[in-house]
Amino acid sequence: MTALPDTTKRKLGLVIDLDTCVGCHACVIACKGWNTQVHGAPLSDTDPYGAAPEGTFLNRIHSYEVQPANAPAQIVHFPKSCLHCEDAPCVTVCPTGASFKREEDGIVLVNEDDCMGCGLCAWACPYGAREMDAAAGVMKKCTLCVDRIYNEHLPEIDRVPACVRTCPAGARHFGDLGDPDSDVSQLVAARGGFDLMPEQGTKPVNKYLPPRPRDQGAIGADEGDIDVLAPYLAPVTEGPGGFLGWLDRALGQLPGGRG
Amino acid sequence: MHPATSVILFSSLSGLGFGLMVWLGLGYPTVTGWSAFAFYFIAYALAVGGLMASAFHLANPRNAPKAFSQWRTSWLSREAWAAVIALLVVAGHAIGVIFFATRLPWLGALGAVLALATVLTTAMIYTQLRTVPRWNTPATPVLFVTLSLAGGALLAGQTRFALPLLLLAGAVQLLHWHLGDRRAANPASTRASATGLGHIGQVRLFEPPHTGTNYLMREMVHEIGRKHARRLRVLTILLMIVLPVILLALSFSHWLAAVAVIAHLAGAITSRWLFFAEAEHSVGLYYGKGK
Numbered sequence: 001m002t003a004l005p006d007t008t009k010r011k012l013g014l015v016i017d018l019d020t021c022v023g024c025h026a027c028v029i030a031c032k033g034w035n036t037q038v039h040g041a042p043l044s045d046t047d048p049y050g051a052a053p054e055g056t057f058l059n060r061i062h063s064y065e066v067q068p069a070n071a072p073a074q075i076v077h078f079p080k081s082c083l084h085c086e087d088a089p090c091v092t093v094c095p096t097g098a099s100f101k102r103e104e105d106g107i108v109l110v111n112e113d114d115c116m117g118c119g120l121c122a123w124a125c126p127y128g129a130r131e132m133d134a135a136a137g138v139m140k141k142c143t144l145c146v147d148r149i150y151n152e153h154l155p156e157i158d159r160v161p162a163c164v165r166t167c168p169a170g171a172r173h174f175g176d177l178g179d180p181d182s183d184v185s186q187l188v189a190a191r192g193g194f195d196l197m198p199e200q201g202t203k204p205v206n207k208y209l210p211p212r213p214r215d216q217g218a219i220g221a222d223e224g225d226i227d228v229l230a231p232y233l234a235p236v237t238e239g240p241g242g243f244l245g246w247l248d249r250a251l252g253q254l255p256g257g258r259g
Numbered sequence: 260m261h262p263a264t265s266v267i268l269f270s271s272l273s274g275l276g277f278g279l280m281v282w283l284g285l286g287y288p289t290v291t292g293w294s295a296f297a298f299y300f301i302a303y304a305l306a307v308g309g310l311m312a313s314a315f316h317l318a319n320p321r322n323a324p325k326a327f328s329q330w331r332t333s334w335l336s337r338e339a340w341a342a343v344i345a346l347l348v349v350a351g352h353a354i355g356v357i358f359f360a361t362r363l364p365w366l367g368a369l370g371a372v373l374a375l376a377t378v379l380t381t382a383m384i385y386t387q388l389r390t391v392p393r394w395n396t397p398a399t400p401v402l403f404v405t406l407s408l409a410g411g412a413l414l415a416g417q418t419r420f421a422l423p424l425l426l427l428a429g430a431v432q433l434l435h436w437h438l439g440d441r442r443a444a445n446p447a448s449t450r451a452s453a454t455g456l457g458h459i460g461q462v463r464l465f466e467p468p469h470t471g472t473n474y475l476m477r478e479m480v481h482e483i484g485r486k487h488a489r490r491l492r493v494l495t496i497l498l499m500i501v502l503p504v505i506l507l508a509l510s511f512s513h514w515l516a517a518v519a520v521i522a523h524l525a526g527a528i529t530s531r532w533l534f535f536a537e538a539e540h541s542v543g544l545y546y547g548k549g550k
Binding site for chain 2: 200
């Protein structure tokens with residue numbers, strides 16, 4: 001049923017920390033590894049060892065260079081998967097009823113037995129979170145590892161999405177964003193978590209934590225130095241003295257030198 | 260957006276076919292017997308042919324019958340219903356005029372309304388997408404409907420309706436391009452809002468997530484042919500509007516009308532190709548497109 005629930009009992013989702021993500025792509029591999037072998041169509045690759053390999057992934061890492069006006073550029077690694085939006089446009093456009101949002105926990109899923117592969121849901125998603133599998137001809141998307149988080153056959157520590165479980169930097173957090181007292185909600189409140197493209201009106205459940213302000217001391221910041229060690233690390237001399245000073249001058253006198 | 264041949268043929272051919280059904284249903288021209296058969300044959304060939312072309316766009320067509328289930332929320336599902344109901348009602352009217360030389364005006368009018376509603380549902384599939392600023396405007400359904408009515412009048416040989424409607428469709432087409440260009444130049448979503456990093460500085464893609472291409476890139480970050488967009492726009496207006504109008508204004512003959520129809524169809528297909536090829540999707544922002 002592609003009508004969205006008015007409210008969901010819980011809002012399960014991810015909080016992604018752009019400050020700590022190191023861009024290792026381990027979550028991409030863990031996601032593909034888990035989701036290609038459980039229920040539903042596998043995540044196929046086409047031409048995997050050939051000249052033009054490509055494949056279906058539910059989670060991808062972009063890397064951006066952000067250039068402030070008066071400071072060095074900064075690299076931000078940017079993981080992106082389904083945001084399990086409260087007002088998910090991908091669900092309402094689906095003509096067959098394959099796409100749905102669960103009332104109990106807010107997870108957006110695709111029932112592959114109903115999907116006709118028209119691709120309209122992928123067009124409706126602003127984030128590029130849905131990919132049509134080239135081999136199976138059905139739409140694939142992040143399930144929030146619905147087959148792990150409730151799976152009592154797994155040790156409790158593993159009952160989180162594969163991407164969260166594997167992240168070596170602790171940049172991905174999973175929990176109920178509808179509960180203001182949950183760890184993830186408190187993290188979002190403390191760090192100023194934000195929505196991607198709020199102007200699209202999708203009300204994403206997943207939140208992103210901004211990179212913390214960078215130490216600007218390295219280049220030309222004479223005032224407002226925030227590094228307490230900086231005064232002790234100031235250069236002790238501006239030019240070489242003693243033997244090195246003589247050598248510098250002598251080499252400079254030789255023809256072909258810089259004079 | 261990827262200008263898929265199946266979708267371009269579907270929306271332009273079926274738009275023309277349903278447009279012809281509108282005029283036939285309203286009794287322009289009032290034909291019976293074999294000539295009515297010829298008109299309805301053309302209308303059904305275009306409408307049904309277009310619908311069949313759209314099925315080639317599906318990656319898993321075995322589940323296509325399920326597309327009738329979600330009419331409460333989905334414009335694509337509504338389109339499926341509208342098309343089937345329109346084709347059945349128009350068929351009832353067609354049987355009357357072809358085999359019994361009897362016109363049921365109320366049934367014809369109902370068929371006309373349903374045929375037009377089908378074109379409107381097709382347009383709404385694109386109009387509803389906030390992710391594509393060029394499509395997400397009321398000008399999109401106006402364009403689809405006026406083009407369908409103008410092309411239908413042309414096919415039905417109704418010169419006195421076709422002339423003003425073609426000029427109107429041309430004006431709406433120019434307006435759609437103008438609005439689209441303005442929205443594309445000043446989009447609601449930017450790389451800054453897509454990444455949420457705009458408060459730090461200028462955002463530039465440093466490294467994409469994958470070295471090759473993927474479904475998203477092929478389907479939504481498609482840029483082939485945009486460099487010819489200006490020339491194709493001129494060509495569209497010449498073929499779709501100017502040439503048919505001149506030919507109709509000259510004098511009516513079947514040969515001139517045939518050339519006018521072919522030119523109009525070629526122009527309409529070019530217009531629909533541009534509709535897709537020029538459309539920017541917000542996912543492109545993550546791949547460093549846009550601003």
